[in-house]
Amino acid sequence: MASIGLRTAAVRPGEQRRVILAASLGTVFEWYDFYLYGSLAIFFGALFFPPGNETAAFLASLATFGAGFAVRPFGALVFGRLGDIVGRKHAFLLTILVMGVSTAAVGLLPTYDQIGLWAPALLMLLRLAQGLALGGEYGGAATYVAEHAPAGRRGLHTSWIQTTATLGFFLSLAVIYVCRQVIGDEDFKVWGWRIPFLASVALLAISTYIRLQLKESPLFTELQAQGRTSRNPLTESFARWKNLKGVLIALLGATAGQGVVWYTGQFYALFFMQNTLKMDYEAAYPLIAFTLLMSTPLFLFFGWLSDKVGRKPIMIAGCLLCAATCIPIFQSLTHAANPALARALAISPVTLIGGGTCTTFYMTAPETPCDMARDYLSRAGIGYRVEPGDALEIRIGSRSLAGFNEEELEHALAEAGYPAVADPKQIDRPAVVALLSLLMLYVAMVYGPIAAFLVELFPTRIRYTSMSLPYHLGNGWFGGFLPFIAFALVVQTGDLYYGLWYPIVVAVFTVAVSLIAIRETKDRDLAR
Structure with a gap:
């Protein structure tokens, strides 16, 4: 096994940079594809679901958004197995093809007015295809980068992969904003929403070309040369208690909390600003996008810091801070973004x-x-x-x-003073950005180190499969259904902030499991 470690250490700095750029850029495009739906979910209720109940249609739209997350663990199993048997490169080349084609197909879908119930059925099918593809993408990209990284810098190197979800979200918002400005809001709602999805064809071509230039991971290449690759990574990962225990610990002690913190700080914040605070997209999108862009370096900082102080303390701190302050932050967001609503609720x-x-x-x-x-x-x-x-x-x-x-x-x-929409002139934009930045700080704390942590937790022969499943269960199930669960709780109770108790409970539970069951991983040797 020593030769594997030497092979990793011998990767030239220039090659390491190309690996990071190629893996990260392709992953940005995949996240862009996946999050287009989330960015447009506020429209899809009216476009693809039966009329007559706007609340139910919006909940159905959020449920369809969550369905893409629900199948991500199955994508992790399918593509993870492929990546552990035939190689990391081949697996995440295939994922980007599936993602690009299914995203472009959303842009061609007829609406409910045109084909009735076939519209939500086909939309659901394409969301499932997207979820399967993303389930295989992340684990491959993170594993590939980590297996090229030198010891002591895995947190920093893999944190570039961690920026891709935020940058993909930013890119989706930017493209939608430009389209709405150029086409006009009414035309965008009718047909212009298709353009961002169809643009995925160009991104697919770029991403595929980038992925084709990559070479296989040196660790996997060495393992393959020795004839020691796993013949059945699913059995090794989940039918043997030693490895299954690691999967469960990773899920309950890290990725579940990380998932809800991430989706609270990014997606639920956007839903809350638009659906609850009634901010126009021209006000909400630039504020979210600016915060996303300015906060991106935090992922790199906490990835770098985790190489120094460890992954565990940073992720625990992020979960605890989010659990302790997310309700006050969203309450303050109401006062900053729609002060008239805050006054009416109080008076x-x-x-x-x-x-x-x-x-x-x-x-x-x-x-x-x-x-x-x-x-x-x-x-x-x-x-x-x-x-x-x-x-x-x-x-x-x-x-x-x-x-x-x-x-x-x-x-x-x-x-009584309740506004129909938020008055753009009354929005305290510096305060909104400050509050969103605080949420993004927590996101970066839990998300920046997580890729390195998961890669270090499992041996090379089953790493792709073993790390992908808990990541996508935590993010896909615990995090992906957060907007739906949180909004349903708000409808049920009438409390605008009651839905935040869901991420609070999950984050606190994750901290408890982490403190009891997780050991620090930053100094572990990947060549095992």
Whole structure:
């Protein structure tokens, strides 16, 4: 095995830089493809799902967004097995082809008005294909870079891969923003939304060319030359307790918490600003995009720092800080981005008396007056309390309304100072950027070191398979469904910040498991 370690150390600096650039650039394009849907989810409810209930359509849109994450672990198994048997390069060359083709196909899909229920069915199918591809991409790129990196610099080298998700998200926002500005908002909603998806064809060509120039990982090449590659990495990874234990520890003690912190700080922040605070995209997109771009170096910093002090303490600190402060941060975001809404919520709180007529949860058109009121208030981004009672009464401050009448409720809310949209002139942009940057600091703390940690946790012969599964379970399941779960909790309770308890609980649980079960990995030898 010593020869494997010597082969890794002998990789020239110039070659290391090319490896990082090639793997990272291709991965940026994959994340761009995957996150286009998330960036446009606010439109897809109306485009691809049955009309009649905007809240249910938006939840269905978020569920479809989450479905792409749900299958990521299966992509990790399929492509991870391929990468551990035939090589890292071949596996993540295939993933980018699947991702590019399925993303471009979304841009060609007919809408619900054109083909009915076939529209959401085909959209779901393509989201599943995207999820499968991404499930194989990340593990291959991280493993490939780490196996070229010198000892003592794996955190820094793999942190370049960690920037790609944020840069891909940034790229998707930038392309959408430019398209909306050039085409116009109305035309973009009708047909212009297709352009960012179809642009994936050009990105696919560039990414494929880049990946074709790569050579195989030196560690895998040496292992292959010795005839020691795994014949069944799935069995070795998950049917043997020693390796399965590592997978479970990685999931529950690292990637679950990392996933919810990441999606709270980036995607849920965007959903909250647009759907709850009613910020126009012309205000929300530049603020998010600017923060993403300015915060990207933090991933490199914490990757570098993890080479010095270890991966574990940085990731634990990020989870704890997010759990302790995310609710105050989102409350402050309300005051900074939509101060009129914050004042109205404080001066004239909304109470629904008659909770006995509310259903436990709904994904169909609301039928009872209580559900109609909840649906309307949720779409308007207005928090409320629900109290028991037999007949619906809506209190707005000191004013009381009997039953549900949309026009009457809309008029009463306007008189109480509730804004229909956030006033761009009242947005405190420096405060919004500062709050989003604080969330991004936590994201960088948990995400910057995670690739190096996962690579170091498993042996070379099953590394691709073993590290990919917990990563995509943590990010795909715990993180990917966060927007759906959080928004559903808000609809159910009426509390605009109640959905944040989901990432808080997961992050605290992850810290507890990490403290008990995880040992530091930064000094481990990859040649094993």
